[in-house]
Amino acid sequence: MAPDALAQVLRPLAEMFPAERYADLLVGLRPSDDAAVYRLGEDRALVATVDFITPVVDDPYQFGAVAAANSLSDVYAMGGQVVLALNVCCFPECLGAETIGEILRGGAEKVAEAGGVLVGGHTVEDQEPKYGLVALGFVHPARVLTKGGARPGDVLILTKRLGVGIITTAFKADQARPEHIAAAVDSMCRLNRGASERVQAAGAHACTDVTGFALLGHACELAEKSGVRLRFDARRIPWLAGAQEYAEQWLFPAGTARNRSAYAGQVRFAAGIAEETQQLLFTPETSGGLIAAIPPDRADGLVAAFRAAGEDVWVVGEVLSAGDLPRIEVGL
Template sequence: METSYPIRLTQQVKAGGCASKLAPGSLRAVLERLPAQHDQNLLVGFDTSDDAGIYLIAPDAALVQTVDFFTPLVDDPFTFGQIAAANALSDVYAMGGRPLTSLAVVCFPQDGDMEILEQIMRGGLNKMSEAECAVAGGHTVRDAEIKFGYAVTGMIDPARVFTNAGAILGDDLILTKAIGTGVITTALKQGRAEPLWVENAIRSMTALNRTAAEVITQVRGVHGMTDITGFGLMGHGREMAMASGVTLEIEVETVPRMDGALEAIRLGAIPAGLLANRDFTECVIAEAPGSHIPDELRTLMFDPQTSGPLLISVAAESAELLRKALRDAGIAAERIGRVAGVYRPESGNPAIVLR
């Protein structure tokens, strides 16, 4: 549970967590205008919208690198630091890598309470220690809004890299956590969240994706993977579909959701990031004929997640084995759909079908 603090961190910022990211459409428009890089050792760069970059340093070894930081989405500083660390580490896990070192990224008011900053950094160090990832240093700047996170470097086998471009027709889709952190933390910011909603959301956001990644790398048949963060299930699903040239079919009722997520939506706790995600992805999403998806459930599909689940595209014959292995390891994984077709933008086919 959150501890009592004289300053509510969520009241000091306009948007919290991964909901504070730039709108995906705006970011994509900028990235598409940048010149191509020609370095044969850069195995994965920003052009594929993957979770982290991969750089080859030896025939059998590569670096995996990412950076992630954001504004507070909970009021307790220590908890905020834990969530920021877990979220940054997740990008490495999503590629199949092992984190080694990290650098803290800190934006903090000049006249801010240094005890709050200490607790934020203690929380981050707590999760980095759990991940066996050394904090080697960092960088700070003065800023009116608090922001915190990490640049993380890890190692990865270049022959065993999971990207969002690996999904194959016929694969099953598995999700490793429930979604709903965006709307629940928005309800918290608005003072309308039930304590149990927040407690469950914090438990999810502070849980590392380390165990899930370790299980996934041991199962044959995994073709692609991404983690679900600021662009929501639909935004990151769109990236996987387009990068792989496939259509994802999502069985909406099977998508695990946090207690209180739909209630938060009904209360109007809609983060701006959710609306931006919907604007960006709606044009490539269709509902299956005969589907009757409740509006609040459909809305949740666009919710920006912080330290969210892994979305795995795995061969259908290996899907149940993977799900059981994850569940045996304490990961509440669920099958949420399949790779149902080929995506061709010029034909007007959707990238995602909701059923």
């Protein structure tokens, strides 16, 4: 669904549940975030989210793992730890028990890797398979990571390469090379757990994950909710191998145009940034990395912590003070 249409249908729901009536609701529909957060006590809050997707790869086990990592990511984007998960399944009647078993095994193993426990689920019949999780986690109420706290001077970091959206689109059109698909699947299967812990430990002021609205869409939300502007350095943005090749062939999914039309008015590209690169930055991602605003004096330590853990992180930009639109600048 297009971001602006989604905001429109959610507006009456936010009015039905005004935040002032729910003292323990720390994050709900307004301002919306990656997951809801509800205070259970002085030192514990519940993180709740649901997400399910259509297949992005052919292998059922991999699809289950990608879908689960994608669902759990919303807990990590809030700074939480996963506790419980429930399967959300839509399967066609013709899909064999063995295939379904593999999807569920892929998902369950991700829940286990996250340190959570799978406790149930629900299945309905549908023509196109869909799978994902309801994910519940815990977070300390004082350590919730929202989109709303970025401050001018903060450093913007990104924890996964971009490009899975165009690679999986090329794959569906039989245009992608196996090694490109394999790297994209690895990236999508990787949990944002460690990244979330390190980002939180570095005192991040704001955090979100990069999924369907693409880097620039999610960046627009973070900038809007924080009341700041963001500047990205296009040369520092990391791409998966193959992404630029498929962009050169113009194999963009329909979501690219949707995101571009929703967010382009808030983004200014420096002269010299290729149109393919602009399109890529509007291309939806699945199970993408975290983007976080880190206090500048903590950025070096954060990068060192990622290196020590053998995980990737890139400094991709900075937070600027509020001003006129555009909210986002992409420079060279």
